[in-house]
Amino acid sequence: MILSDRKKRVTIKDVAQVAGVSTQTVSRVMNKFSYVSGETRQRVEAVVEQLGYRPSTLARSLIQQRSYTLGVVTFGLKFLGPSRTLNGIADQADKLGYMLLMKELDNFEKHSLNEVMDSLLARQVDGIIWVAPEIGNNHDWVEQSESIPVPVLFLAMRPRTGISSVATDNYQGAVMATQHLLENGRKRVAHISGPMSWWEAEERKRGWRETLEKAGLDAPEQFCTEGNWSSTSGEQAFLQLLEAYPNMDSIFVANDQMALSVLRESHRRGIRVPEQLAVIGFDNLPESAYFYPSLTTISQDLQLLGEEAVQRIVEMIQARQNNQPIPSRSQFIQPTLIVRESA
Amino acid sequence: MILSDRKKRVTIKDVAQVAGVSTQTVSRVMNKFSYVSGETRQRVEAVVEQLGYRPSTLARSLIQQRSYTLGVVTFGLKFLGPSRTLNGIADQADKLGYMLLMKELDNFEKHSLNEVMDSLLARQVDGIIWVAPEIGNNHDWVEQSESIPVPVLFLAMRPRTGISSVATDNYQGAVMATQHLLENGRKRVAHISGPMSWWEAEERKRGWRETLEKAGLDAPEQFCTEGNWSSTSGEQAFLQLLEAYPNMDSIFVANDQMALSVLRESHRRGIRVPEQLAVIGFDNLPESAYFYPSLTTISQDLQLLGEEAVQRIVEMIQARQNNQPIPSRSQFIQPTLIVRESA
């Protein structure tokens, strides 16, 4: 039975006293490395066990000026992307012995940004991972921000010199998607984009446009309509496209949720997928394989993105610890093409 | 530009010195409440601003024996459920001034459980929220655990006396789903369950069975097949059901992902939904409204679940703080029926 009794915390002093040694010795036993005679060690360990002593990481962090804690700032945790990334971050942090201090953002006002940073820094996080999509100019503060005393790593941000980031290669993913359509003999490739204020949406659209142009095909603005990632908006965007570009033979849709609406609406109107209209998505939702028809899509490995992020930030922290310069670079994770029935 | 310069932290002493007051006065200024003369306050505040002083929460936690941090233990973060719940937790924690220290579990061995608890407690969390489904006997340790020195709140756990928990009322949700089918004149209601080792799956199945029985209808074991929540398993389970119970007129499927497979396979076989087969799911995925046909389902409010959890644990923390007894109770969140085309 779990009790929440108010027993006072067992401290290093208690252990020292009961074991008849100094606190220093207890500390040495707890932290392995330094030498303690076998006998003393055993005695101390017995007392630790008996009293249920747990060293306070807090006190240790205070003196070591290091908390083995990573700050994680998220935005839109309720969406699949950020939470899958977070899972990767959690896994890798665990492996490397770090804990995660989380903060969910609800806007990008300068005021809240400062507040979030402050609360993280006040708790002595060793580094910060920024898990928020770049929308409009919501990341511009990065370039003119006051100095932050710990390393910061940005995910899914447009590369900026002097700043470290990791992102899926959205452009390349879009190229692969579009090329796949072309390779299957499609010539009239439409696009439903995400909201153009999103950097990721912009990249995906650019991949589509440039691939068509390289192949000597048209990619005018009318062949692309804009959604907001939701299935609802996908339906709207598809209807617009049907008017603007009635003889298209394929669509690259910027995410699977919007692609789902395209499949559904096509089915309802008797447009056969993929025969009359090939459809390819982006994201590879777990459900996408079970859409009707199953959805060909681009899979981005968000788990890996999160893992990489932790790897990188820990390297940065260590460099800082050793007074080495902190290398900053922008890194891309390559997505992969998943071929199924819809294209 | 973000620099990670090694400037030493600005401490309360620095501020005191520059402002020409004692550290005490600075502390009083930072913590509002106590009286400081207007003039002194202004001078101190100016210095704080100028030096960019941020009080160390760490040091404060150490002395106050209180961290304003909640431990959150998750399992299966990559699935939608836990991450939506986490979002609710993050939101509410923010409102109440708490931070979140996260730990993702990868198994339920006694060893890792202890380790997770220890690392949370070592960082002085004020309370712990346990966000992991009850599977098999993976929660039994709760009843015979050594005393944990802070309040713990469990989500999605079978009610246990003396222990606090919050969960969706899965049973009631299943009752609503089944009743909806009966009210629409269905008499031969099948069920695809989740893995029966999951408490939530068990509850949903019980709701189905008991509702049928109360209506004087049959609910034998053959009318129910078992999946593992995935779309793949849903397909299997549906195929088995088609053999075992070919004249069923409706199915209550334990989650939307499996229901998706039922829709797809029905479509492929020319079974008309809902005319020949009514289908109802559970969870209300964002995509469910865009399945073909759109899926009638039970919506559980996981955001609210998370918010309630924080509310509750903070109450428990405060009670403990005031040396009051900590009330323990099991609370249920009611799901709602979302009627769409499939039933």
Added chain:
DNA sequence: GTGAAAGCGCTAACAC
């Protein structure tokens, strides 16, 4: 109103 002293729980640095 303000300051001085003590101490939260731990470890770094130096004795012995």
Added chain:
DNA sequence: GTGTTAGCGCTTTCAC
């Protein structure tokens, strides 16, 4: 090998 001393950055207590 082990103990002593000092101090991380803050707040509490009690003076004045």
